[in-house]
Every structure is written in C-alpha cells, then in structure tokens.
Amino acid sequence: MLVIGENINASNNPVAEAIAKRDEGFLVNLAKAQTLSGADFIDVNAGGGYGSLQEATAAIKWLVGIIQAAIEQPLSIDSDSPEVIEAALKEYHGERLIINSVTAEPTRLESIGPLVAERQAWVIALAMGTDGIPTCVEERLTACERIMSYLTGLGVKAEQVLFDPLVLPIAVDTRQGMVTLKTIEQIKLRYPEARVVMGLSNISYGLPKRKLVNRAFLLMAAYAGLDAVIVDPLDNKAMSLIKVADMLVGKDSSCRTYLRAHRKGNIVD
Amino acid sequence: MPEDIISLIQESVIQGRIYKDDEGMDEGMVGQPGVTELVESALASDLSIQSIITKGLSGGMNIVGQKFEAGEYFIPDMLASAEAVSAAMDILQPRLAASDIKTKGTIIVATVKDDLHDIGKNIVSILLRGAGYTVKDLGNNIDTQAIVDAVREEKPQFLGLSALLTSTMARMADVIQMLEQNGLRDQIKIIVGGAPVSEEFAKSIGADGYGADGFQALAVVEALTSGTEN
Numbered sequence: 001m002l003v004i005g006e007n008i009n010a011s012n013n014p015v016a017e018a019i020a021k022r023d024e025g026f027l028v029n030l031a032k033a034q035t036l037s038g039a040d041f042i043d044v045n046a047g048g049g050y051g052s053l054q055e056a057t058a059a060i061k062w063l064v065g066i067i068q069a070a071i072e073q074p075l076s077i078d079s080d081s082p083e084v085i086e087a088a089l090k091e092y093h094g095e096r097l098i099i100n101s102v103t104a105e106p107t108r109l110e111s112i113g114p115l116v117a118e119r120q121a122w123v124i125a126l127a128m129g130t131d132g133i134p135t136c137v138e139e140r141l142t143a144c145e146r147i148m149s150y151l152t153g154l155g156v157k158a159e160q161v162l163f164d165p166l167v168l169p170i171a172v173d174t175r176q177g178m179v180t181l182k183t184i185e186q187i188k189l190r191y192p193e194a195r196v197v198m199g200l201s202n203i204s205y206g207l208p209k210r211k212l213v214n215r216a217f218l219l220m221a222a223y224a225g226l227d228a229v230i231v232d233p234l235d236n237k238a239m240s241l242i243k244v245a246d247m248l249v250g251k252d253s254s255c256r257t258y259l260r261a262h263r264k265g266n267i268v269d
Numbered sequence: 270m271p272e273d274i275i276s277l278i279q280e281s282v283i284q285g286r287i288y289k290d291d292e293g294m295d296e297g298m299v300g301q302p303g304v305t306e307l308v309e310s311a312l313a314s315d316l317s318i319q320s321i322i323t324k325g326l327s328g329g330m331n332i333v334g335q336k337f338e339a340g341e342y343f344i345p346d347m348l349a350s351a352e353a354v355s356a357a358m359d360i361l362q363p364r365l366a367a368s369d370i371k372t373k374g375t376i377i378v379a380t381v382k383d384d385l386h387d388i389g390k391n392i393v394s395i396l397l398r399g400a401g402y403t404v405k406d407l408g409n410n411i412d413t414q415a416i417v418d419a420v421r422e423e424k425p426q427f428l429g430l431s432a433l434l435t436s437t438m439a440r441m442a443d444v445i446q447m448l449e450q451n452g453l454r455d456q457i458k459i460i461v462g463g464a465p466v467s468e469e470f471a472k473s474i475g476a477d478g479y480g481a482d483g484f485q486a487l488a489v490v491e492a493l494t495s496g497t498e499n
Contacts, residue, residue, distance in 0.1 A: 011435065011465075048436020049465075080383075080436070132385045132409055171344040172388055205388075206344030 001242045001251075002162075002195065002228035004076050004098065005031075005039030008067070010047025019046055019059055027063065028070040035073050037233035041098055042067060044088075045078035057087035064091045076100045076124070082111035089119060098122045101164065102151075104129035104143035109150055117154040124162045124197055125151075127183060133166050135173065140166060140183045141190070148191060158193035162228055165196060170213070171206035177217065181224045188225035197228035200238065215241050222249055236268040243267065274311045275325045278357070281307055282329025283336075285349025287356045294346055304353045308360050318364055326354045327400050334396075334484035344392075347483075351392070354399035372403045374494055376427035379407035379416050381440035386433035389462060392483040393429060400487055402427075413443045420453050427490055430476075432463040441466075442474040458493045462486055 007030050010016040018026040031042050046063050050056040060079065068075060068091075076098035077088045085099060101124035102112045116123040125147045127140035134140045144163055151161065165183035168176040180203075184196050198221055204213035215238060218229065222245035231238050240261070247258045261267050281304040284293030288303040302310070311321050333350045336342040342350075378394055380387050387409050394404045407419055420428060428448075432438040441461050448454040460478040461471050471479035478493060480486030 016435075048434060049439060132387070169344075169388065172348065174345075208343060 001222070001226070001246050002041070002197070003039050003233055003239070003242065004041045004043050004197070004228060004230045005034035005037075005233045006043050006199070006230045007034055007232055007234065008042065008063070009045040009078070011045070016047055019063060022062060024066045028066055031067045031071050034233040035071050037236075038239060039073060039233040041074050041076045042071065043076040043078050043098075043100060043230065045100075046084070048081070053081075053083055056081065056084050060084050060088045061091040064088050068092060068094060074098070080108070082108070082115070085112060085115055089115060096122075098124060098162070100124040101126050102147060104146040106130075109147060113151055113154055113156070116151065116160070117156050120160070122160045122162060123151070123156070124164055126164045127166050127187075133168060135168065135176070135179065137179055137182045137186065140179075141186055144187060144191070148194070158191050159195075161191070161194040162197040163187045163191070163194055164198060167198060167202040167217075169205035169207075170203055177203065177220070181220055184221055184224040184226055195227045196225055197230060198226055199230040211235075211237070214238070218242070219245055219248075222246070236266065240267045240269065274307055274314060274316065275320055277302070278304060278307045278311065278321060278325030279329040279332070282326055282350050282353050282357075283332050285346060285353050287353050294342075294349075304357045305360060308357045312360075312364070318361055318368060319370060321357070321361065322401055326357055330354060330396060330399050334487070337482075337484060347392070348395075351395040351399060355395060358398060373401040374426035374490075375403040375405065375423060376429055376490065377405045377407060377416070377419050377423060377425045378429040378431070379411040379419075380409035380431045380433075381416075381437050381444070382410055382412050383440075384432050384434050384437040385409045386431070386463070389433075389483065390429070390431040393431075393462070393480070393486045396483045396487045397490060400491070402490065413440060413447055416444050417447045417451055417453065420448060420457060421451065425457060427493070428457050428459045429486065429490075430459065430461045432461075432466065435465045438463065438465050438470065441476070445475050458490075460486060460489055460493075 008015055010019055034042055044063050044067055046059040074094045074096035075092060077085055078100040079085050099116050099121045102109050103126045127143045128134055129143045165180050167180050170177050187196050200214045200218055203217045204210035207213055218241055233239060243258045243261055246252045247255050252258055284298055286293045286303040287305055289306055290299055291303050292299055333342060333347055337347050376397055378390050380390055394406050398404050405423060430441045430444060458477040460480060461476045462480045468479045478489035480489050
C-alpha cells in the first residue's frame with residue numbers, strides 16, 4: 001500500500017497558521033515526522049481563500065520550497081487551481097511527484113492534464129465530473145473512463161494514474177460503503193495498471209467512534225483492490241492496519257514487512 | 270383520545286418511524302403505528318393540520334435537535350426523524366395547499382460556485398421544511414448570478430448559503446454584494462453556514478445570521494422570522 005501523508009493541509013488550523021506566518025520549523029517537522037512513520041509521498045495543500053492568485057501561488061511555492069529541501073520523499077501537490085499547481089511545479093525539482101487532482105470536468109481536466117503529461121507525473125483522478133459526487137458506481141466509472149481516455153490521449157500511461165473512487169458518508173446513505181467498494185473492484189478490473197487511492201475519513205462522517213469505522217473500511221477496501229491511501233502517518237493504529245491489510249491480501253512476502261515493523265515496536269492494536 | 274394522537278405523532282418523529290413495521294431508535298417498536306398511520310388517524314379525528322405540524326412534527330424535531338446537540342442522537346438518527354417529518358408533510362401538503370394556512374416563509378438555499386458539498390445544506394432544507402417553511406434548493410456549485418436571479422424571481426424571505434471550502438466561502442460575500450447592487454438586499458435575511466464559516470465571518474460579510482449545524486440554522490431562521498413579524 002502506497003502511503004500519502006495528509007497532514008500538511010491548510011484546512012487544519014495549526015497548519016494554516018504556520019503557512020500564513022511562514023513558520024518553516026513547524027511544517028518541516030511535520031513533514032519529517034510523516035516520513036519517519038513511513039509515508040511514501042507527502043501531500044501539501046496550502047489552502048484557498050487567498051486574497052489574490054499572487055498570494056496563493058506565493059504560499060504554495062514557499063511551502064514546496066521548504067518541504068522539498070527538508071525531505072527525500074516526493075511530494076503530492078494538492079490544489080484544485082491549475083495556476084497554483086503550475087506555480088508549485090515550477091518550484092518543485094523532484095523527479096517523482098503526484099498531482100492531486102483532476103476530475104472529468106473538462107476545464108479542470110484539460111488545464112491540469114497537460115501539466116501531468118509534461119512532467120510525467122502521477123496524478124490522482126477523482127471519479128466524478130461536472131455534476132458533483134455521483135452516488136452510483138456506473139457514473140463514477142463513466143467519469144474514470146473520460147479521464148483515462150483524455151490522459152492517455154496526451155501520452156500519460158495508466159501506471160501514472162491513481163483513481164479515487166470517492167467516499168460518501170455511510171451515516172447519510174447506508175449504500176455508500178458498497179458503492180465505493182464496487183467502484184474500486186471495477187476500476188481494478190478495467191485499468192489493471194492504474195492504482196486506486198482513497199482517503200480514510202469520509203466514510204465515518206457523522207458517526208461516533210469514527211476511527212473504528214475508518215479502519216474497518218480500510219480493510220474492506222484493501223480486499224476490493226485499494227493500493228494507495230491518503231492518511232495521517234502519525235496514526236500508529238492506521239499504519240499498523242495498512243501493513244496487516246497488505247499482508248492479508250498476499251502482498252507481503254513471508255510477512256516480512258509486518259514482522260519487521262513488529263520488531264521495531266510499530267505494530268499497535 | 271384524539272389529543273394523544275398528537276403526542277404519538279411527536280414520538281414517532283423522535284423515533285424516526287414512518288410505517289407500522291418500521292423499527293425505531295428504541296427497540297420493541299415494530300408493530301406500533303408509524304407517523305403516516307398516525308397522521309391519517311389525526312386527520313380522520315378532525316384534528317387541525319396546524320396542531321399536527323406544530324405540536325406533532327415541529328415539536329418532535331425540536332426534541333430531536335436537543336438530543337443531537339446533547340450527543341445522544343447522531344446524523345443517521347436525525348435523518349430518520351427528518352424523513353418521518355417529510356413523509357408526514359407529503360400527506361399534509363395537498364390539504365395545506367387547499368387551506369388558508371400560510372407557509373411561515375420561503376427560503377432559497379444553495380451551495381456556492383465551485384463547491385460541491387451539500388450534506389449540511391440538505392439537512393437544513395429538511396429541517397426548515399419540517400418546521401413549515403417553503404424551501405427552494407438550488408443545489409450545489411451555483412453561480413452568484415443565478416442565486417441573485419432566483420432571489421429576484423422568487424422573492425423569498427430568506428437566503429441560505431453553504432460552503433465547505435476556504436477557497437469558496439468568499440463567494441458568499443460576492444452574493445451579498447451583488448444583491449446590494451441589484452437593490453435586493455433589504456428584502457431578505459441571509460444566513461450562512463459550512464465548516465470554514467463562523468459567526469465572525471458571517472458578520473464580516475454582512476450576513477444576518479450563522480448556523481453551526483442544521484438545528485442552529487433553524488433556530489436562527491425562527492428568531493429572524495419572529496423578529497420581522499408584522
């Protein structure tokens with residue numbers, strides 16, 4: 001399971017403040033802590049609501065600058081604004097990178113797609129188009145097909161794509177667990193070289209004991225074919241379960257990763 | 270006794286039970302009449318629509334709201350109760366339309382442009398409908414112009430705006446500005462909500478109210494309604 005560390009996101013107040021105040025120490029420490037806990041990519045999201053595009057691009061450039069200097073792991077550039085992504089890419093000199101994200105909505109797909117192709121980046125593709133988050137499997141797959149079609153037309157390879165099957169809260173619609181799980185299955189069937197990535201917290205919105213629900217869903221999704229997660233790498237239980245999931249679906253030869261982690265004291269139940 | 274039917278209606282809302290065979294929040298309720306059977310009984314007993322709605326349905330939702338704020342009820346419980354109110358309103362709607370009972374007011378709700386989040390907005394719509402307001406939900410990702418046009422056409426008493434992204438909440442200010450420019454601002458009360466929104470933000474953009482959740486939104490609308498009664 002590929003782990004994308006989610007903590008550097010301006011929707012989290014302390015992070016937003018650190019970015020606003022240009023508190024390099026705080027953010028670098030957060031990046032390092034995530035890599036030490038096993039994150040493969042570090043997601044960076046400088047947020048929105050800036051007064052001007054200039055301010056927004058200045059923020060992302062500064063953020064990318066300080067984080068890439070501090071860690072070896074590649075970044076995931078997280079924004080819905082093509083201009084912000086472009087600015088981040090100018091600053092980012094790593095070879096590997098994830099662009100987070102595109103949808104099937106034409107303006108977004110066609111403005112960000114070329115950046116993916118140019119940089120030969122990986123890209124997170126959300127299974128939705130212009131009409132909001134589809135509540136059924138078919139519509140999500142239609143969005144995926146549009147995205148894949150367009151991207152391959154630009155020369156992007158399937159291996160560069162990480163589809164996000166999208167997750168709606170089970171509290172609002174009890175069919176949504178199965179909708180996501182079936183979407184994952186279908187994506188893996190149709191695009192075997194592509195990956196499937198998912199965030200772990202939407203499913204439990206509005207319920208008590210959210211972490212319990214999130215962790216259970218992670219395991220179900222692993223069976224359905226999930227191979228990348230957007231997660232808090234500092235959550236030891238989640239990271240433990242990720243290793244358990246890999247092992248249980250046969251991805252951990254001789255259970256070595258699991259046992260290695262256990263010997264280091266990192267498997268927590 | 271007929272008056273007991275109103276209490277039973279209230280209870281069926283609290284339990285989130287639409288039909289006799291439905292389970293409720295509590296165990297052991299299957300087989301007892303649900304809100305639809307009870308509303309039919311109430312109407313057959315000539316109880317007033319007003320009392321069914323105000324004491325039975327709104328009364329029930331008020332208690333649900335308190336339980337939600339207290340952490341006793343969660344979103345699925347609240348949705349089940351709201352669905353019960355909705356089912357009851359479906360039965361009452363034709364009679365309401367035929368009667369001279371006025372709706373408490375009309376509210377247009379929308380999630381602003383480039384924002385697709387709608388769970389909160391949908392919950393607010395259900396609660397307001399259940400409380401006797403006419404709700405026109407424009408949907409998500411709605412252009413500022415389209416919102417202003419809807420206000421001009423429908424002439425609602427209230428406008429509710431929702432945003433969940435820091436990058437889109439600024440559009441709420443745009444909507445208010447455009448309403449002012451079009452001479453429409455004074456005719457409505459504007460309430461705002463969504464995770465990044467706050468009381469301070471609401472004040473700073475000149476909104477009339479802020480709700481941290483659906484029940485607070487309803488309370489704010491009710492307060493503004495009674496404040497403007499003439």
